[in-house]
Amino acid sequence: MSSYDDYTLPLQPPVRLPGEATLAAAVRAAPLAAELKPEGDDAAVLAAWTQHCRERLAADEGLLLELIRMYLSREPLKDAAPETLTGLGLVRQEEPYTLSWLGLWAARMVIAETTGQDIPVMGSFADADAATLLHALRSYPRAERAEELEGWLKGRERAAAAFEIASVIGEVSPLSRAVGVELLGSSLGDEGRLALSGLIGEPRLGAVIAARVGREDRRPAPEELAWVLVDMAAALLEFGGETGEVIESVAMGMDAEEQAGTIAILAFGDHPWTARVLRVFIDHHPDERVSAAARKALRRLHGLADLRA
Template sequence: MSSYDDDTLPLQPPIRLPGKATLASAVRAAPMAGALQPEGDDTEVLAFWAEHCRKRLAGDEGLLLELVRLFLSREPLSGKASPTLTGLGLVRQAEPYTLSWLGLWVARQIIAETTGQDIPVMGTLADADAATLLHGLRSYPESERGEELAGWLEGRDEQAAADEIASVLGAVSPLSRAVGVELLSTAFGEEGRQALARLLEEPKLGAVIAARTGREERQPTPDEIAWVLVDMAAALLEFGGETGEVIESIAMGMKPEEQAGTIAILAFGDHPWTGQVLRVFIDHHPDERVVAAARKALRRLRGLADLRG
């Protein structure tokens, strides 16, 4: 199914879903269930319904887009709901015409399949490892993040949990790293801050932590500057932020000629997101001098990558 394919879909906040038994009961109660006759246990019923919904929506782009719009907006329809969506149990049969639990469940799967974004479900990260936790928390608003973290911490020693998060900061994505640094700075008290302090002398990672926590005594070395700039910009890019925000995170109010000089050094870092950040400058920066510098930096980056093997 490829009708709804948006590579730049911003990270979506988590949703709440009931358990499998409740969702399966909703399938059996859907108006179309009598004709389609889903059979088996709850898992089999849900698998059958998910596949039927995929096929039905794949054949009608308008219905697919309506379902996705309802999910993304979290607002009710302004007009009458589609009989197909209500018949499948995906939209309420009475006003306000919002997605049902079943509709949220199906829409989440479709968005994951078409955009690659696995929208988190509240309460599902409790047994995750630290890297998976940070990845999942990237789109959580502050209140939901605290709730999910509390579930993850239940039954864990807080010091060990802080150390576990600290141990993966160098290996996770830029936004996951930003989330981890923030959690250790604010949610773990002195244990978290000490865990971060122990990482300050780590190459690259320590420089990012210092920049994010205001540790001015830990200044980046010349070869770390590019890595820190890219990491900060990449976190915004990963979240789905506006291109202007990504550009400003590096431009920092500098004049175009100064920006061009800063862009030139990005090629000498080996951050895995450097190419994507440079593409933002090439495609969206209004000043041709900066665009030219970004193009040159991207060519140099590719050349250096070839030399590194």
């Protein structure tokens, strides 16, 4: 299958899907089921239908894009749906022509295969480790995040759960880290806040946490500042934020000369997202002085990486 577009798809919110048995029943009831004859248990039926969907959509890019468009917009078609989509049971056969449960399931699969984004399914992370949970929660609205967290906490001691999250937030992606800090600071009570406080003294990570929770007593050391700035900007970039938001998170109201000076230090922070953040300034900053500083910082970053290697 070809890619949906040439840009990173912003993180999509979680989707609610019924269980395997309900989805398999929808496959067996689809108009094309008589022709394609899905057989076996529920898992086998869904696996076979997955392959049928891949083949039919790969043969017609227009159908592929229509399915993705319907998923992203969640709006019904104005006219009758293409016969292939209704035949596969992906779109309702009568008005409103919206995606069925099976259509949501198939569109999620297609988006994962064409963009690399694995859209989370609500309620499917109760047994996940903390890093997997934080990765999934990156795109959750507040209410759904609380619901998913509640499911994850069942059967876990709150203090142990807080410790598990705290033990991984230094290793996860910037946006996952931001989610973890928020959960520990506001969703896990005293146990969460205690676990978070235990990290404040950590180099770099502690400075990021302090910046996010507004701890004035823990200012970043000079050698930590670049790491903090990149981590904050990278979280926005990871979410799919506008480039202007990413730039402003570093600029913080400074004039162009001050921004150029700040950008120059980013190369020394050794943050894994530094190059991506600098690319935003190179490609999108309106002031040539700042974009030039970003280009120079990127060259320095590559040079330092060669020295470390």
